[in-house]
Structures are given as C-alpha cells and as structure tokens.
Amino acid sequence: MKLKRLTIYGFGHFHDRTFDLTDGLNFLVGPNEAGKSTLTQFITAILFGFPTKKHPELRYEPLDGSRFGGEMQFVQADVTYTVTRTAGPHGGKVTLHNDTTDLALPANNLAGLLAPVDQQLFTSVYAINEPRLGQVFAASKQELIDRLRHVGAVGSDFWLTQAHQLDQQADSRYKPQGRNPILNQQLQAHRELTDKLAKADAAYGTYWQLLQEQQDLRQQQAQTQDQLAQQRQVTAQLTQQAASWPAFAEWQRLGQLADQPVPSGFSADDATQLEQLRGQVTATEKALTADQQRVQDLQQTAQLPPLFQEYLPVAAQVDPLLTQLPAVQQAAQMQQQLAAQQRDLQQRSTALETQYAVGGQMPRPFSLATLQQVKDLQERLTAANQKRRRIQQHLNQLNERYQQQQPTRQQQRNPLADKQLIWLAVGLVVLVGSLLLPGTLFKLVGALCGVAVGYYGVFQVDSSTPASRELEDLTADIRDNQAQLREGGHLVDDLTTQLDVIGEAHGLGNVPLAQWSAAQTAIAEWERLSRQMEEQGAQLAKAKQTIAEFLTAVGQVLPSLATSDFATVATQLADLQARQQASQTQSGELASLTERLRTDQRAADEASHALAIFLSTRNLRSVAAFYDRYQTQRERQNQAQQRTTLAQQIGPANLAALQQVADQASLTQSVQQAQTQQAQLQQTLDQTTTRLATLAGQLAHLTASGTQATLRQRLANLETQMVATTQEWLVQRLTSQWISATLAAASGDRLPQIVAQASKLYGKLTENRYTEIELTATTLRVRRADGAWRNVGQLSRGTAEQLDLAVKLAFAIVMQQQVAMPLLIDDGFVNFDADRRQAAYALLAEISQTVQIIFLTADTAVERLNTGNLIRLND
C-alpha cells in the first residue's frame, strides 16, 4: 500500500487541506504545533476508524465546525482506491471507491485490503514516534513473533481468528483469575461444597463421641440401676430398722439389766432351801418356846427362885461361869490379901517419905561414884576437923603463954619502930633540899644523902631487943597457928560446900551429913516398897479385872445379877450351882426337859446358824433381802425372756445393725441419708435415661440426616462436571496453542531474516559501533564492535531508540512481500546526535527505495538533504 494523497475535510486545526505524497521518502516539515501528530493521527483514523467519543482528545474533531473527516487515495496491488471517513457511528462513516475501475466498494472491504495489518500492528510497527521508540520491542521475542505470526503465514488470519475464538471459549471456561468462567464457578462451588462437607464431616467426630457417650451411659445406667436396687434394699432395711427402734430400745434397756452380773444362789431352788431353813428355824423355835413354856410351867410348879428360872434358859452359858467360880473366888481372896499388903507397904512407904521427903519429893539415891566421893569427902572433912581441933588446942596454949609474957600491950611495942617516920621525913627533906642546891653534882650528892638517910631510918633502925625477940617468936607462932587454923577452916568450908552441893543435887539438903548413910538405906527401902506396891497393884488389878469380867459375863447371862457385887454374885452362883446340882439330881422331868430344852436350843441354834450361813454366803443380812434379790432375779429372767422375744421380733440382722447405731437420731439421719441417696441415684438414673434418649435421638438424626451422602454425591457430580469442563478447556487451550505453534512454525523462518536485517541497519545507525543483535526467547541484546554484549537496559536512550528503529525498519523491509504499509515516522530522531541523525536520514533514503516513508519533523535540516518530497506544513 502506498499513500498517494491525503485530503482533510476537517481534522484538528486542518481543514480543506490536501497533501500529495510520493512512493518514496516524504518529509513533512513544520515547527511545533504545525500539525505533525495530527497528520499521523489522521492517517491512522482514516484507515482504522475514529477513536470513540470517550477519548475526544484523540478524535481531533475540527474546532471551526467544518466537516469532520477526510479522504485518502492509496495504491494497493496496482489498484488505486479512495477511502473517505466522516463522522458516524462505529469509527465513522466509511466509503471505499476503486478509482481504477471507478467502482464503489463495500466499506467492509477496507479491512480486507489492510489485512493482515490492523490498527494495533500499524501503531506498534509502522507508526513510529519518539515515545513509542524503545518501547515496543523491548519486551521479548514473543512480541516480535506475535507480530510475525500476525502477518507471517498465508491464511493465518483465519487461524488466528480461530485461535483467538478458542482462547475466548477457553477463557469462558476457565481463567486462572476471575469469577465468571464456568470452571472458576465450579471450583468455587467445589470449595463451598467441600467446606460444607467438612462441616458435615464434623458430625463424624460427634458421632463417635456420641456413640462413646452412649456406651458409657449405658454402662453407667446399668451400674446406677444396680446401685439403686442396692440402695432401695438399704433404705428398706434402714426404714425397717427405724420402725424397730422402739423395740430395740426396749431390748437394749432390758439388755442393760441383763448385763448386770448375775449373782448365784438366788434361784428357785435356793428359795426353796431358804424356805426349808426358815421352816426348820420356825419349827425349832416353836419347839423351844413350847419347851420353855413347859419348863416355866414346871418351874412355876416347883417354885424355883427367879434366878434359877433365869438360869435355866441360859444354863449353857452359865455353866462355864460356874466352873470358873472357884478360881474367881480365889482371885477375890488374893485381892483382899494384896489390898492389905498394899496398905502395909503404903504405911511404911509414907513413913519413909515423911522422914526424908522434901516437898513431897523423896531424895534420890547416890550413884556408886557419888557414894565414893561422899565417903572420901567425909573422911577428908573429918581429918580436917581433927587437924583444926589440934591447932586450936596448940593455939590456946600459945595464947596462954603469950599472955604470961606480955603484961601490957604497950610494952610489947618497939620504940624505934616509931622513929622510922622521922628518918624518912629527914631523908625526904635532905633530898628536896639537895635539889635546891646549885650545881648538878651537889644535887646528886644531896639526893643520895637524902635516900641514904631515908633507908637508914627504915631498915637500919629496926633492931630489937632479946626480950622482945622471944615475944616476937611467940607472937609469930600464934600468928602461924592462927593462919593454919584459918587455912583449916577454909578447907573445912570447902569440903562442906562440896558435900552441900551433892546433898542439894540429891535432895538431901535437909538431911544432916551424918544421916546420909541412913538416908541412903531408907531410900533403897522405899524404892523396894514402891516396886512391891506396883507388883501387887498389878496383881490386884488383874484380880479385879478377872472378877469384873466374870461379873460382866454373869451380868450378861443373868441380868438380875448385873448390878450385884462379886460377893453376892459368888454367893448367888454358888447357890445356883448347888441348886442346879440339886435339881439335876432331884427332878428328872425338869432335867430331861432341860435336856430337851437344850436340844431344842441347839436345834434352834443350828437352824438359825444354817440360816445365817445361807444368808452370809449370799452376803445378805436378812431373809427379806434374799427375797428382794430373789424377786429381782425373777424379774430379770422375765426381762431376758421378753428380750429374746423382742430380738426375734427385730430379727438378728437388724439387731446386729441396730447395735452399730448410736442413737435414734443418727438412725433417722441414716434413713434420711439413704432416702436422699436413693433419690439422688434415681435422679442420676433418670438423667442418664433422659440423656440416653436424647443421645439416641441425636444419633438417629446424625445417621439419618443423609447430609454427608448428599453432599458427597453432589461433590462427586460436581467433580465430574469440573473434569468435563477442564477437559473442554484444556482441549480448546491446547488447540489454540497448536494453531499458534503451527503459525509460528510457518512464519518462524522470517525471524532470522529480520534479526539479520536489523543488525545491518543498527550498524549503520550507530556508525558501526554495534555489529550484532541477538534475540532470545525473553531478551534482546546487542554486541558492540569490541565484542562485548549489552542488554537493552544498558543502552543509552538514543541508542535504545536506534535499536528499536532498526528492528522496526527491518520488520517493515522483510515483511514487504506480505505487507506493504508506509512507515509513518513522527519526530523519531530527537534523541539522536547529529551524526547518527544524518546516518538515519541516509538510511531512510535507502529504505525508501522499497518502502514508502512519511517522515514528519520539526528539523529543518531535512530541507538541505535534497532528497525526497519536501512538504512544509505551514505553507
């Protein structure tokens, strides 16, 4: 296709404008806002339709109100066509006219003429502008292959359409993303159903749980039933026991009595025995009384003295007394004797006491040592007295002699002896006078003289005469004797004092020393008497006691004699004895009666004794006591019997159980507890039963619900549908892929050509800086002249745009046989440097030999190239 003329009715700011184009290179030059992009858009719009009114900025509707649209004349396969497009629905109103044959063609033939180029391919490959450069082919080989496939094979349109339809169908069945495709819906439904089923499956766990619970509960139910039965029994028992309580209480009370120790000897036999004994006692007593009565009668007839009558009943007791009587009488005599002796001894003792006793106190006898001492002292005293008497006699003689020699008493005196005082006084005077003398020596001599005078006066002057000497000797003798006498007196006094002390100590103070010896003898005598008196007193007391005892015994037996003295008693008893002996021999009847009485008495005694023994062995005091006990015993037997009856009534088991019970309250409590427990068990059982019924319902519901099965079947069905859908989808998808793969295979050999062509062009564009382009499945890379590889991302913007331009140009060149579309380049080289831009222009010129090129630019440099058809837009 080669564009011949563009006629614009109204598009953007163009109106009624016509551009004639050549087959080769056309430069449309104009500054900014001259309408370069408008023209590009115009060509695209005429060929492929106006954009919708949703994008008014792309529609370029004329602002001046002139007719929107235009027409374009082009040559295709040597046929000239004119297509007009004006405002209208669905991309504008189109008319198509075959100028060669001058025939109007159906508007929809336009697409057929353009095929396989559509708007997308046109804008992406053939309409080149700066923003699109470096964008379109940067992605991958697939993009390029898609383009190639689009135009690469004969009839590929149909297959592409089929593939597209298949893809659409497949998409309507399933898309990885989205809700509407069938399979997506089914998968969603499947998820929901699976969730539902999972929920329903939860019933499975519940089912086992319920089943387990059911099993447990059944077991529990059975257990509870057993327990309940047991508990009922227990309750019944306890209730029965509670009902038996009064009986039991009675039984227990009786039991307490029965528990007391049972004394033996209170049986009926014992009672019988007692009765016999009592009978015997009564009988014997009766016999005795009868006999006594008879004796009395007999005595009364025999006029027996009262004492004898008294005696008869107690003859047995009295007789021993009678045998004692002689001994007692002897004792009475001895008592009299002893009393006499006692009196005698008392007299003697009293005599001694009056003689020696001081203040009623008899002197004490000396001990042996004292006796010796006294004796010694007495001897010494005697000797001292004798010596004194001798001295006294001598003195007396001396005194007589003295009185003969000394007529006066004056003469006897020594005159000098009187002068002694004078001597002394002279001596003193001398002494004192010397002391008055001056000078020590004189004083000393004077003092010595005074002392010597005194001494002389006292000692040298005493000189006697021979007469006076004799007198003096006598006087001395007298004096000596007198001294001796005094000394003797002292000794006597001393001894006397010692003896007095002893005397005082032994109560002999009032007894002259001379009588001490006699006194000692008297004391000894007195003591002997005292002892005798004591002995006799003792004998006397004994005798008295014997008599007294005897009297008491007699008094007890024979009360009439109780107050009598012994002599009377003795007489009476002797009389009694005599009378008894007399009566024994005298009266046979009485005797025999007495004998009988005695026998009776014995029998009575024996009976009483037996009775007493009977009672004492039972530790009783009286028959009444026995009967009390006996009665008690019988009552006890009755109670025991009653108790046995009660025990039978209560029953042995209950009885044993009741015995374990503390009291009625606790029993009542037990009953209540048992009843409570029974009620609880019943409740538990009821609960269990109810729960089991509920469980059975739940299980039945779970089992019968069929939800699981229904859901599972629905799920299975859904899966079947899903598989069917998936299969359809997969078949469609694969078929589509198959078509694409086949088309790719058919057009695939063109790719290397394009890449080779692109390499060549790229070398020219980059002044051989880059030598090779490599297109892999996912990337595009280039080789520098030095052999290093560069990815598109590593290229500068300009170089990347050059690469893209090279690929697009190559594509256009290689696909020229299939598609001959003009290349529409809108200011594509703005990022190129001057050299490369020149190179690009040169390249365009070269390519324009085969491909129509419409180059819109603001670069006025093209005007100087002198190639191509130059159109100034502002003209």
Next chain:
Amino acid sequence: MKFIHAADLHLDSPFLGLTTLPSSLLTTVRQSTFTAATRVFDRAIAEQVDFVLLAGDLFDRAEQSVAAQAYLFQQFDRLNDQHIPVIISFGNHDYLADQHQTVAYPANVTVLGPDVTTHTLTLASGETVAVSGFSYPERWVPTDQVADFPAHAETQWHIGMLHGAVATGTSDHYAPFHVADLLAKRYDYWALGHIHHRQFLAEQPPILYAGNTQGRSINETGEKGAYLVTSQAGKLVPEFFPTAEILWEAATLPSTATDLPQLTTDLTDWLTANTATQATLTAVTVSSAALTGADLTSFKNGEWLALYQRTHARQLKAAQRYLIGAKLATNQAQPVAPQLDQSYWEQGAAIIFTTDNLQTTFGKLAQDPALAEWFAQPDTATQVHEQAEQLLAELMGEEAHDEA
C-alpha cells in the same frame, strides 16, 4: 458348613461420573450401597450361615461417613442376635488406623489385626474352621504378606482372607501376591477383596474376588454381589448371588442419524428393544452418526440429552434406564490443512502435546485434587490430544465450508 464371602461394600461412597441425577433416583443411589450390603446380611441370616467374611473396604475411612458406621453397628448387632460371627480384614479404604473407633463392634465381630492372624471357629456342626488374614494398618501395604500366612491348620477347613492385588512388579501398593503362593498354602478357600470386578484366580481350591456389592461408576458394569460358599463333598463351592440395587451399563447405540430428530427416534427404538431388568445407569455411545453444525453442538454440550431426558421420561422409566451420558464414536479422520502445510501442524503438535506443556497449561488447576487426579490418569493426555485433533478437524471443515 456355609459362609458368605463379600468384599468392597464401600458403604455410603458416592457414585462417580454423574453430573445430574433426577431426585427420584437420588435416594435410591444414596441408599444403594447400604441396600446391597443389607442383601448380603439378609442372605446370611436367611441361610443361617456359619459366619460371614468381609474382605476389606467396607467403607471409606476418608469419607468419615456416620451413616456407614451406624449401619455397620446395626447390621453387626443383627448378626449378633442370630449368633453369626463376622470376620473382617480391613483394606486400603477402611484401614485400621482410626482414633475415633473407640466403641467396639459387637462380640460376634472379629477384626483381624495388622499382622496376619488366624481366627479359629467351631461351628454348630462341630466342624472347625481357621480363618487367616490381616487388616491394612494404613492406606498402603506395599509388601507381599502371603509368606506370613500359616500352613493349613489342624482344623477341618482353613480359609485365607486377603485384600490385595496380584503383583505386577511395579507400584504395588495393595498387598501384592502371587496366585502360586496362595495355592502353595493348600488352604480350602481364598476370600479376596479389593478388585471390584468379581473373578476367579483359581477354581480349586477357589481363589476369588467377590467383587463389590454395588457398582459405583461406569467402569463397574454388570451384576454385582457376593458369594455364598457351601461345603460339598469335602470341597468349598462358591455360588454368586446378586446384590446391586442399581446397575451400570455402557451401551452402544447403532445409529447412522445425520440429525438429532433421527437420533432421538433411534434412541427411543433402542430403549424399547433393550429394556433393562433393573434400574440401570446407561452411558450411550452413538456409532456411525454424522451430526453437523448446531446438531453436533447441541449433542456435544448435552442439551440434546437433557431435552431427551425430559421429553422421554416415560420411555426411560419403562426401560428402567437413566442416561448418564451420550457421546459419538470417535471420528478418526486426520486433519487436513487446506492452506498450511501439514508439516507445520505436526511441528506444532510436537511442541504442544508434550507433558511439560500440558502441565504448564494445566497450571494451577493441579492444585485441585479431583482435577489433578483426572489429569494424572494415563489416558487423559491421549484423550485430550484426540479431542484437540477432532476440534481442529471440525475447524478445518468450517474453513473448507467457508471457502465453499
């Protein structure tokens, strides 16, 4: 002595390969696995058999069906009341491991353990029977277990129970065994399970699969049931009895119809001529029909079949058939490319129909277990390829038609 050998009850498992079911059939389908199993147990009670052997796959553990569990308890109780022992060796679907199973089956039920065990029964007649077998402890038992089976016991009879498949040498997940090994045990009977198609692996002594009691997909056609085994002259003689409530059938409709009205007439005639004896889910393959255009589309997208179901309900009911699908016999015509060289198509096919590309295209769908399972089936790729060829052929016809 008399016993029943059944296997693969698959209680409460859904029917596969259905898209829609009329509600009249839905309940029957849902109950069919139970109905079939009940027939087995009914027979056991009616015959007063000495015991029942269930050789695995009683239910699908993964499905966690309450109904299945409840049903088993109920039926086992029923047999317990009749004093009929049940011996179970669980299989790959109802393998032993289940923490839920805390409630024991009734006393008459013996579940064989994960190792081969022998359970000895003394029958009312005084005969003694040893039954050896094991239960799957998990989904797969990849090793041959036959060696663990004991030699013939001192009992009158010895029966082996085995849920598994004959060893193939590769990918044997289900207790692989060799028939010769089974024969070598000199048992009186081998009660097998796992394969849903009943079959004898040996006649004497009988080594056989009882098959499943109810078919659950178009692949499980024909009568399904269990075996009543009786002792006759010192041998154990199995006798099949049917139990299935619903049958499956893949039928061929011989029709040369060129349009749908003709096909409709042909199908109705066929239904009248081929009345089923019991409810049968029927998949129809139309041979030799040459449908085109809208007729073909309507046939292929199921509209025609759906219409037929609605308009011919009476005839279908009379024939006891429910049509679960209709397809045309595959046209084997090679695609011809009028404009493109055939070699390009072959080049394209070589690129597209590779496992890698299939998987890439299948993409995220592989995450869905059901689809993944379908995709993994060995003939899926072939099917898809065939269908793609068919689709392409149709498109080419269209092209030719357009040109014409």
